[in-house]
Amino acid sequence: MKKFFTLVVLLATMTVAAQAQVKFGVKGGLNLTNMKFDNSAFDKSNQTGFFIGPTLNFTLPVIGLGIDASALYDQRSAEVNDEKLKQQSIQIPINLRYGFGLGNTASIYIFAGPQFGFNVGDKKTNLVNEALDWRMKDSSLSANVGLGLMLLNHLQVSANYNIAMGTTGEFDILKDVPDAAWKQVTGKTKANSWQLSVAYFF
Numbered sequence: 001m002k003k004f005f006t007l008v009v010l011l012a013t014m015t016v017a018a019q020a021q022v023k024f025g026v027k028g029g030l031n032l033t034n035m036k037f038d039n040s041a042f043d044k045s046n047q048t049g050f051f052i053g054p055t056l057n058f059t060l061p062v063i064g065l066g067i068d069a070s071a072l073y074d075q076r077s078a079e080v081n082d083e084k085l086k087q088q089s090i091q092i093p094i095n096l097r098y099g100f101g102l103g104n105t106a107s108i109y110i111f112a113g114p115q116f117g118f119n120v121g122d123k124k125t126n127l128v129n130e131a132l133d134w135r136m137k138d139s140s141l142s143a144n145v146g147l148g149l150m151l152l153n154h155l156q157v158s159a160n161y162n163i164a165m166g167t168t169g170e171f172d173i174l175k176d177v178p179d180a181a182w183k184q185v186t187g188k189t190k191a192n193s194w195q196l197s198v199a200y201f202f
Contacts, residue, residue, distance in 0.1 A: 021059045025156075028052035029197030033076045049076035051091060055199050057156075059099070068095045068111060073120075076191065087136060087168075087191075088121025093144055104153040115142045115162060136169040146195075156199040164190050 031049035051074040059066035074091040077084055093115040101107030117140040146160025168191040 023057040023201040025055050025199050025201035027055040027070050027197055027199035029195055031076050032194040034192045047078040057201055064099050066097045068097055089117045089119050092116045095144055107150045109148050112145045115144055141165045154201050158197050160195050162193045162195055164192055
């Protein structure tokens, strides 16, 4: 009886695996970043950027579950007192997704999961006449929560909010303290971002 049960489980697993779909594609989109400095003494604006790279979609049509994974070149920038602060990294989002809809014609899905970032740009930047010394961390961890639409089983459009799970970087800034000399203040930055993306699977 035990051997029979094991055989049934094995056959069921093989059947599900045979029905699984793996698709490769290209993904790109826009970042609308909200970069927060915990000791703001300067103006920031135009916090935009983009990302692009290969993506993988693994789905199990029987139960509607799937996994998205990508390796994205990600660039984010902000204007700080009319000077540009740029972040360049490789971002690896791994999202669990659940889809429902009209089969291959169109389907809506929700997704969530971790995102791992690795800095590939300058780790240190001097801004505001070198009064601001900004340092980006070597790696970062964030989380995604989003909603998407799959059309004709090839074109995917999605929107998500990327939530930083820790600090993105650190900075030192010289501040004019009343009745005292200039003082160096250390602070931290945290960057959350709305992301709009389009992917095409071959």
